[in-house]
Amino acid sequence: MADTTDKQARERIHRVFSGLIPHMDVLGMEAVEAMNGVAVIRLPWRAELVGNPETGVLHGGVVTTLIDTVSGLAALTGLRQPEPVATLDLRIDYLRPATPQADLFARAECYRLTSRIAFVRATAYQGDPDDLVASSVSTFMLTKKLGPQATVVPEDQAS
């Protein structure tokens, strides 16, 4: 069944990447997609991650961590062999507060990969992928010089 296959694939993706990035498990992040330079992570709302105890809105730093993680994940899935990548710079625009009690998603796309640098853009959203909580661009250093694989999202398809 397709559902079972999807679930198994998601579990496998999660096992691989949460092992590479321990802080993912600490925050309860779940990698739902991570392939060919595109990654999606789900972060369930938790009281511990709140920035304002009166409103229950997630701390901006949680959004930062989610976006940094999903962007790094997108970069490393573009490589021939996944390896940890190091963030060089990360710019985030906070467009609206995340609605309390709701899951937060982030999607990142590595739209350019050179032998040493990955260029990534990312968005964070809740129910509707067009109703953005945050938007981001970032660059990552490749720690080994493995170089890009052939299947990274071509620039003309990245939007």
Place this chain on the structure above:
Amino acid sequence: MKLADIIAEAHRRHDFGGLVEAIPYARFLGITVAERDGDLIAQLAFDAKLIGNPMLPAIHGGVIGAFLETAAIMKLLWTRESVHVPKTITVTIDYLRSAGPYPTYARGIITKLGSRVANVRTEAWQADPTKPVAAANANFLVTPAEE
């Protein structure tokens, strides 16, 4: 107790420790603040749960970003009279060195304090303040003190 009351109390007592305690995510990460040499210094205690790269090991870049942002907000709250928490508009973080399994410190410099927007630059370091591990430039929406 309301956040505004906690901020007012922090100003009265010249102690912002209670305010950081009141922010769940700051408490979760292990952030504390202290006045030192007439400035506000934020500290992030090392904990294994903060690791992003187990091979080095290094603290997760997002955690460092969250720490810099928190340090900037705390600096604004400490400096301004307002009891309203500044809202982050944009943050740009430069990662300069990997942050190892040690305590990390951060200090913010308010480069512009307008009536609506404040710009804060923050640097984080570990053993040596002249060798920052990361730096951030952030813009915040601030509420005028009288509102």
